Amino acid sequence: MSSKLGKYTYRMDNPPSVLAYAAIGSKKESEGPLASYFDIINEDTTFGEKSWEKAESRLQKDAVNKALSKIQLSTGDIDCVFAGDLLNQCIGATFGLREMGIPFVGIYGACSNMAEGLALSALMVDGGAMKKTIAVTSSHFCTAERQYRFPLEYGGQRPLTAQWTVTGSGAAIVGERVSPPYIKAVTLGCIEDLGIKDANNMGAAMAPAAAATIKRFFEDTCTVPDNYDLILTGDLGQVGSDLLHQLLEREGYHLGKKQADCGLLIYDRETQDVHAGGSGCGCSASVLCSYILPAVKDGRIKNMLFVATGALLSPTSVQQGESIPGIAHLIHLSADDDTKTRPSTAGGM
Amino acid sequence: MSSKLGKYTYRMDNPPSVLAYAAIGSKKESEGPLASYFDIINEDTTFGEKSWEKAESRLQKDAVNKALSKIQLSTGDIDCVFAGDLLNQCIGATFGLREMGIPFVGIYGACSNMAEGLALSALMVDGGAMKKTIAVTSSHFCTAERQYRFPLEYGGQRPLTAQWTVTGSGAAIVGERVSPPYIKAVTLGCIEDLGIKDANNMGAAMAPAAAATIKRFFEDTCTVPDNYDLILTGDLGQVGSDLLHQLLEREGYHLGKKQADCGLLIYDRETQDVHAGGSGCGCSASVLCSYILPAVKDGRIKNMLFVATGALLSPTSVQQGESIPGIAHLIHLSADDDTKTRPSTAGGM
CATH class of the missing domain: 3.40.47.40 (Stage V sporulation protein AD)
Incomplete structure (x- = not known):
């Protein structure tokens, strides 16, 4: 359990x-x-x-x-x-x-x-x-x-x-456990809503949720960004990714080059006219299931966080002048099954 | 577990x-x-x-x-x-x-x-x-x-x-277990679709799903309707309830007066002009949380099945000529905590 x-x-x-x-x-x-x-x-x-x-x-x-x-x-x-x-x-x-x-x-x-x-x-x-x-x-x-x-x-x-x-x-x-990729931990997100109302700026609406969930995971596990090879957000795009870095920096967590975003990996922004990046449920799902999981499976990525973000708006809520609530759930994926050796409360889960 | x-x-x-x-x-x-x-x-x-x-x-x-x-x-x-x-x-x-x-x-x-x-x-x-x-x-x-x-x-x-x-x-x-109502078992439903296309007849669209889930629960637990005081369906209404009885009769299960439906309990069909009964997520939820759970709590209902049903249509799917898939999930509620005395594989869970 x-x-x-x-x-x-x-x-x-x-x-x-x-x-x-x-x-x-x-x-x-x-x-x-x-x-x-x-x-x-x-x-x-x-x-x-x-x-x-x-x-x-x-x-x-x-x-x-x-x-x-x-x-x-x-x-x-x-x-x-x-x-x-x-x-x-x-x-x-x-x-x-x-x-x-x-x-x-x-x-x-x-x-x-x-x-x-x-x-x-x-x-x-x-x-x-x-x-x-x-x-x-x-x-x-x-x-x-x-x-x-x-x-x-x-x-x-x-x-x-x-x-x-x-x-x-x-x-x-x-x-059940047989071989990597292993799911070592999960953090369920709470709804976060900082009042963003622009339905054409999902990244800004979801960044606070990503920041909150990642911060809670770090606090709960007593770890920091440097404990992971990759912190992969769902589809914040360029605008949301920049905001995520700023929000976590304020909390004392420096993401630096550890963070990547599914919405920025899947398209070439220079040549594909996608503006701030990719989005949609299929964005983080397809990037995870194509490019990322094989890398965890063969150990090229040893330890990573997959943080998929959602913007909980509807066309009706936008028409009614509501802000856009965001949510992010986190999955800790690992190539190592170190359950027997890990410390019980802190570091390098 | x-x-x-x-x-x-x-x-x-x-x-x-x-x-x-x-x-x-x-x-x-x-x-x-x-x-x-x-x-x-x-x-x-x-x-x-x-x-x-x-x-x-x-x-x-x-x-x-x-x-x-x-x-x-x-x-x-x-x-x-x-x-x-x-x-x-x-x-x-x-x-x-x-x-x-x-x-x-x-x-x-x-x-x-x-x-x-x-x-x-x-x-x-x-x-x-x-x-x-x-x-x-x-x-x-x-x-x-x-x-x-x-x-x-x-x-x-x-x-x-x-x-x-x-x-x-x-x-x-x-x-965690302290007092009744207890949740003794759950059966997760599969999507059932027998081709009903009338969006004004949700009961008919959902009845096959309710029948399938109830049948699977009876088979899995080796029980029959007589083992329960009440089999409470979500919101099949009158049309769907009648169909449910027929569908389960064919499988050898006689519901008789054991079955009741949240959509038929919440309104008076004679005086309230609701036609086939109540519906909506709030129907089974509010009937369960008002009228039913107190009866399980104080033992007036000892053993019951709560089978909430859903019609998985959307306005778009209806416009595109699709049939209406249904689903039903089942919760076995009980006033008795007989986990120590129950047989391990059959009867009177």
Whole structure:
């Protein structure tokens, strides 16, 4: 079972493994620097489906099937899937996975979904109730644009703080400890809202949540940024990443070059016209499941924090003049299974 | 920790308690048969707020605060809140709870939210990771009508299969075993979709999911309807309840008078013009947290199943001609803590 460390962090007594993972992208992602790490790239953004929403559902279904196939598991081997997305009523997940017959727990944490699903997976597997779970989420540029902003055909100008919604999905299968990547700890986030109201500046709205969760993890574990090879935020983009550094600096934590952001890794901002970077549930999920997890698996990254961030706005809340609440959940991933040697309360978990 | 029983059911080794609960309703609920069981009834459906959405957020906030106050707990005593609702991007939950500073796990199971939140709560508490959690959800007639169907002002005619969205909320605090009600087991549902496309007939869309989950629970636990005092479904209404009886009869399970439905308990169909009954996340949540849990607490109900059902449609999926997937999660509630005497694999859990 997991032990609570401090006020917000759960340390896994038997760190679960990420047994398999898969990432899917589309045309824009195929033109970015991480293209070769994706399992499936379909340059047709409809994925052969009749609507963008059906295409997004297809993304989740294909990601789950691809991850299962890598370790020759079938849907019947999975105790539970934790799935969600950005669409109203989460139809990306529910319609994508409805025929699979896996016990289904719908989640909604906006772009923090992948960390939320991994956190629930790790707690359930380490708690002993479940043997194998899947965390999956997705986003699609066209479903997100027409739902959150304008009809695609409107062609509105995007400010420089805007991010580009990733058309992609990532799925990860979590199971009992066998080999790296291990999930060593998770920190569940609280909602943070510092009053940002600009729906074209998600990075600024989410940065305070990322800062709060990272700070709480450091406090709970008595560690500092230098204890980790990488602190990977979800999709703060350039604006949000800069703010995160400033916010944590004030708290005495210097991130320096330890921090990277999924929204900045997935696209080339110089050539791809994405402005502040990538975003969407599928952004951090696909970057984690393509480029990052293999590096933890083979030890190139020994110790890292995955901090997926979500902006909990809706078009209605924006129209009603509300500010944008943010949330961030954190997953401590490691190549080392040092549960027997680690100190019980501090340092180098 | 929880042990898996059969393929879908988790039996709690140390059945968590529902430590406190609160239910809130509004005008329509105050005219129904359960009015006197609610903790707070506010006949002003705006709850003093400037929009229906803000009113729904207020419902969740008030329900959580009321439940906490009953056992003199503060938000700082809670490890995690599992919260969601029917609104796009779940803003009922996120805006209602954003100032509370409780680690927040957003869930989306449509009207099955209360069972989903209780299931996650029970698994986390029995697994030892968490000590105290809250499950909360809500619905509001006006937010639901304008989001799912028409602007309220349109005044469209409602067919007889339609249900009336409850303006209400229920919150339950789950903690380590102290006294009844105990959560003895949970069964997580799979998505079921038999092709129903009528968005004004939620009961028919959800009945197959309820039947599947109840059947799986009976199989996993080797029990039958007669082992329980009450099998309480979420909000199938009259149409869905009739279908549930038929579907389970085919499988050899005779529900008879054991079954009741939250959507039929909360309103008087003769006098309140609600057609097939009540619905919405707040329906099963408020009925459970007002009328039912006190009866389990004082032993009038010894052994019961709470089966909240959700219709996973969205307005977009309906417009695109999709059928309506359903889901149901099940919670086994009991007045008796017979963990020491129960047989290990069968009967009278």
